[in-house]
Amino acid sequence: GENVEQHPSTLSVQEGDSAVIKCTYSDSASNYFPWYKQELGKRPQLIIDIRSNVGEKKDQRIAVTLNKTAKHFSLHITETQPEDSAVYFCAASNAPSSGTYKYIFGTGTRLKVLA
């Protein structure tokens, strides 16, 4: 089955700097890669996603890149702000024969933006 690895587990950056979180996946059939932000005790919220037919996607300060050949994808946050501090999870999802799309989540990255 699918396995998703995420690095780093913790990341501290100065306000205004960039943050990069990387994930690798094992199943070449995976075709959808969402990123979620989870603040302490709250629901995971979708911040950006990318499909396998696209190499890069950007939404204001957030961007995601996908390298299908290497089976890895990354989250890039530019001009970080204290409110970006949270745990970020990547996930991989495929389209199995049963038609049920499941997420396999990475282990999470705790991002701390220092003011």
Add this chain to the structure above:
Amino acid sequence: GAVVSQHPSWVICKSGTSVKIECRSLDFQATTMFWYRQFPKQSLMLMATSNEGSKATYEQGVEKDKFLINHASLTLSTLTVTSAHPEDSSFYICSARRPSTGNSNQPQHFGDGTRLSIL
């Protein structure tokens, strides 16, 4: 605003009690919902996929008789933790996915989670 509502948000009960958690899709009909368990400072582990009108699909290692799932309508799935024990204490989160268009995967929207504490 939230598109998935989960209730209750916090439960404290005695060992041996059964606890029911509800997950409602507010803005769309969800033929598929998902139940996750999250331990402190850890990732979300998929427990089961809830399918409207049919049996849930459980992940390996998850006891179906322990964690009963009922998806009786297109907007409601319930998870019942039967005869709960302290080791069942955890954060349980549900999600719902909008119906796919063609072969396109759609994002999952999560509920607020239920913190379950068994004494």
